[in-house]
Amino acid sequence: MRFIRKAMIGLAALAALPLVAQGPAPQPKAEKLATAAVNADTGAASANPLNSADVEAWLDGFLPYALEKGKIPGAVVVVVNGDGVVLQKGYGYSDVAKRTPVSPETTLFRPGSVSKLFTWTAVMQQVEAGKLDLDKDVNSYIDFKIPPFEGKPITLRHIMTHTAGFEESVRHLISSDPKAAMTLKKQMPLALPERVFAPGTTPAYSNYATALAGYIVERVSGEPFDDYIDNHIFDPLGMAHSSFRQPLPAKLVPLMSKGYPDVTQKPEPFEIVIPAPAGSLSSSGEDMGKFMIAHLNQGGVLLKPETTRMMHDFRAPGIANLNTMALGFYEQWVNGQRAIAHGGDTVWFHSYLWLFPESDIGLYISMNSAGAEGAAGGVRSALFHKFADRYLPGDEPMTPIDAKTAREHAALVAGTYVSSRGSFTNFLSVLGLLGPTSIMPTENGSISLPGLDGLSAAARDWVEVEPFVWRDRNTGERLVAEVKDGKVVRVSMDAVSPFMMLTPVPAAVNTDWINPALIFALAIVVLTALAWPVRALVRRNFAAAMPFEGRARTAYRLSRLFAWLVIAAVVGWMALILTFSADIGAIGGPLDWLIHLLRILTPLASFGLLLTAGWYGWLVWTGKRRWTTKLGATLLVLAALPLVWVTVVFNLYGTNMVY
Structure with a gap:
């Protein structure tokens, strides 16, 4: 799952897309094996042969140091070519305390959103069976209603290219609590996010949409999703060390790698990926190799060659000639070679799978920690590019413009x-x-x-x-x-x-002005709130009278009270965000009470401050008050304005619990 840990900013959308262009004519397997490491631009043989000895020597020089530098406990890497494995190898530990080494054959990692490739394969199996149409309104396949957006429905093609137009959804995403797991039948209508883009127009990654595709497979096949994957993907491929089930089947529990913040910290509990078809897979490196080999071999036992080409060769519209989506896979061009790929992140596991269909090569890595400062992202990026430079080199000259x-x-x-x-x-x-x-x-x-x-x-x-x-x-x-x-x-x-x-x-939510305005506003509010008790103590010490009477006194006190409520709301939001950043699962139920409280308190505090500060300011300006008092009252009104603005434009109110 493409989980962005610090924060998520933004979301994203041409209507139904044409059918796929056909791919290149299939090569005989022997010819593919002979040309696996050929330069895509020149046809010249690579200087480095793609064989187990060379790959292992190269990986042994690259990965141990990268893992140690990044404080990542362990990883598994698999390289396949044609219908065989070039190398599958574990590095580091699956259990640091027990010093259990990673086994590529049996140690299970969590590939995160790489799981989606299994869901998309299942969808294409049902397309092949005539039970699904990629360009039909998905409402035809489900038992609840997804309203049209700008008069247009969503289709499975939109879903498989992340252009269904859903905004991000995290409430029912991931948790350490096994009780958080729920059936797709329950989850899909419950967690339906808002749609913010017209279908087919804007790429906007959606875990919910993938889970919806899994639910559709479940409904049209008549099999629970986990059973379907077992029966139609794992069993045909002999993937005996793989499961979408949560918690894991008892026989696989001892084989599951621990997940870590980094190598210096304690392991974390097994993660429950709530939209399971989007990311709940647990699998060994060897099993992931079998899946890659099937796709490289025109679908193998999973799909017909024409269905596989449809899946691999599709190119969704995008920006200029940048990488775009195939059906479920996304493109990653390197050295003139087109790879189709998918990355995956849970909180603790970080993975990537690349296929080079033209060269018949597959590469997979999974790590059991993000490592120090998110090192796993850099490790897998370097692995991809350095692997391509070594075994699939190509010259891509850069000529700067003036x-x-x-x-x-x-x-x-x-x-x-x-x-x-x-x-x-x-x-x-x-x-x-x-x-x-x-x-x-x-x-x-x-x-x-x-x-x-x-x-x-x-x-x-x-x-x-x-x-x-x-x-x-x-x-x-x-x-x-x-x-x-x-x-x-x-x-x-x-x-x-x-x-x-x-x-x-948009200007309305541009942090270039909002953040400075908020800093100003909060500084004024904090000074105002703190000055209230300080002035009271000073007056008591010097036996001085309160300078306000009647309505002015009431307005003064109310404006200060609401200033304290604003501070309470800000502290509450900061606590919620810090908790969310540390444990995304905490926001999906355990902290509902705080979310409800904050969405009542925030509009009450911000609008209350604006009204009472405005009242107080009017009384000050129409009364005979010193210029310093008038300035303070004016600043408080000005401070309330950005607080109200942020409350409204960032939706810090309401009761809807789909987020």
Whole structure:
């Protein structure tokens, strides 16, 4: 599951898409094996043969150091070629305390959203069986109603390309409590998120939509989803060390790797991924190799060749020529080679699977910790790019455009952006205040995008090679800005473009002015609240009279009372966000009482402060008061305005518990 731990900013959407272009003519297996490590651009043989000895020597030089440096306890890596395994190897420990080494054959890891590939395979099996139509309204297959958006329904093609238009949903996402698991029949209508984009128009990653696809498979097949995967994917492939079931079957429990914050900390409980088809898989490296081999061999026993090509070769519309979605897989181009891939993150496990259909190569890694400062993201990015450089090299020259134009374009694209994957209509939209995504011009006339630097192992070095197309010197990945009428419309980069894009943040929620305004407002509110008891003590000490009487005294006291309520609300939201950041499962039930309380307290405090401060200010200005008193009253009214604004535009009120 593509879980972003600190915060989620933004979400995202052309209507029904045409059927897939057919892929290249299949090669005989012997020929594929002979040309597995061929340069895609020149046809020249790679300097490094793709065999077990070379791969193991290379991995042994790369991965142990990377894991140790990143404080990651253990990992499993699998490389396949054609219909055979080149190498499957465990590194480090599945249980640090017991010093249990990772076994590629039997140790289970949690691939997170790589699980989705099994769900998409199940969908395509049902398409092949004639029970599902990728371009039919999904309401035809479910027992509740998903309303149309702008008059358009969603289809399985939208779902498989993450363009159904749902906003992010985390309430029923992941938990350490086994009781949090629920049936798809119960969860799907209960957790239905708002749709914020027209179907087919905007890539916006959705765990809910994938779980919905799993529910559809369950309904049309007549089998519970877990049973379906067992019967139609695991059993045919001989995946004996794999399960979508939560908790795990008893026979697999001893084989499950522990999950860790990092190697220095204690292991965490087994995670319950509530939208199970989106990420609940537990699987060994060997079993994941079997799945990769099936897809590389035109579907193997799982799918017909034509169905597999339909799945692999589809290219959803996107920004310019950036990576886009196939059906369920997403593209990752490297060295002129097209990979189809999927990443996956639970809180504790971090994984990635890449297939190179043209070269008949598959690569998979899973790690049992994010490591220090999210090191797992850099490790898997480096693994992909360095593997491709070694076994699938290709020359992709970069010719910068002229410096003057580059500076002008960097200045134009600079600004604050919102991600299409995020919350827009519920209170979690407030997380956008914590981590705005900014593109900034650099001194050398290029750009930087710090918020997404963690997707790469090395620092980004963007070079503009075409108008509004930048390439990273270190990875070859592209960043593209779509410009219309002299304004940036949307931006994305290869690493995320299949399922997420950035759009200029609307002025109403732009942190460039909201955050400074909030800092000002909270400073005034805190000073006002603290001054209230301090002044009372000073008056008592000097036996001084209260300077206000009647309505002025009432307005003074009420405005100070609401200032304290604002502080209480802010502290409550900070506590909720800190708890959510540490344990996303805590927000899905245990803290419902706090969420309800805050969504009552926040509008009460902010609007109450505005009204009482306004009343107090009017009485001060119409009375014979000192200029300092008038200034203080005015500042308090001005402080209340951004607090009310944030309450309204970030949806910090209401009773809806779908978020």
